[in-house]
Amino acid sequence: MGTAGQDCDVLSDQELVLEIAEKNRRALEELYARFSGPIYSLAVRMLRDSGAAEEVTQDTFFNVWKRAGSYKPERGKVTAWLFSICRHRVIDEIRRRKRREQTHVHQDVELADQPADDTNDPTRFANLRMQRGMLKDALSKLRAEQRVVIELAYFGGLTHSEIASRLGQPLGTVKTRMRLGLRKLREVVGPQSREWV
Missing domain, CATH: 1.10.10.10 (Winged helix-like DNA-binding domain superfamily/Winged helix DNA-binding domain)
Known part of the structure; x- marks a missing residue:
């Protein structure tokens, strides 16, 4: 790993997000290394589906990459921000499943x-x-x-x-x-x- 990667190792969570806002991929990799485990654990607890939880985890960090500039330190810690993104993504997934469930049910009604x-x-x-x-x-x-x-x-x-x-x-x-x-x-x-x- 190069100097940039070593620099990211010593940055605080907030500094990493600032770097991600500047499109520093090493900073995103470091944030992922620090928090992907807890984010995945939250998603799998809420969804009870490891595959969907993995997708939510990936989507969470993709959103971090896109929205890092919107992070406001005065509103709370980076961890709270990450978990909030994850929770919103989980809720979206649950709603999508319910819509799909209702679609399947209506197809069953048509057959019946x-x-x-x-x-x-x-x-x-x-x-x-x-x-x-x-x-x-x-x-x-x-x-x-x-x-x-x-x-x-x-x-x-x-x-x-x-x-x-x-x-x-x-x-x-x-x-x-x-x-x-x-x-x-x-x-x-x-x-x-x-x-x-």
């Missing part, structure tokens, strides 16, 4: 909307189509968080525990959303259709 192959009786076929149409319309009137748990349970075949694990939510929250969502569904579809909700 197809009538079963054994409906040779035209009246039964028509009734099933009507019921499914009403159910999809009723589901669209629910709050998003209630709709997702109901769709995962009834179209995805997941248990309450599996839904809680998949969405990263407490089991009690999932059960409450399920109960409130089903109550709302029964109100929306009316008395004539409550037996199939």
